[in-house]
Amino acid sequence: MNRHRQAILVHGYAVPAALAVLLLGVVFYVRSRVSEEMEKRELAREELRMVKAQVSLLEEFMGSGERRGNLTTWEELGREDFFHKFTQLIDRTLSELPGGSLRRTAMGQAPGGGAVTGPTNLPHSRIALTFEGYFQEMQTLLATFESEMPALMLESLDVTRGGNEASTTGGPYLIFRIVYLHWDGPPIRS
8 A cells, every 4th residue: 555545544534533532522521520420400490499498398387377476485594594593494484393202402504415415515504403303293293394494405314212311201202313405506587
């Protein structure tokens, strides 16, 4: 084969064929990337549509009844000093109970780390309380905590038998050791 034919074959057929194959490869690559991006965007659009539907349901739920007012009230209560309010709540509830049926024997910072708060690293307080008294009165106190302080979470409750000597009624009493977890919430929205 002479040089002219060889040059014509290389430059006339081989190089254009290689460029065509390269161009087809680039087109297929770009097309696959575009279709992947379109699928991602379609999934994101569908997820956004679902989230918008959930938000509208939540808004409808919060708008019905007194829920939004309750949320606002809880946020306002969250602005108050927690320990002062907590102590006042205990004192007020104990004063409403029959005399000698329940008494606080200890209150302070809970030692060690909690099982719930360890992995989170969120701001919190752990409060250890000890009471002596009767079960029904303790239930009343715990129900008061839960209804008036929604940021409290009961971490542990240990109930043991006490004796007769500390009770004013002379009957057997129980010793309640409680650890509460209080999440220090984020700043309140204005």
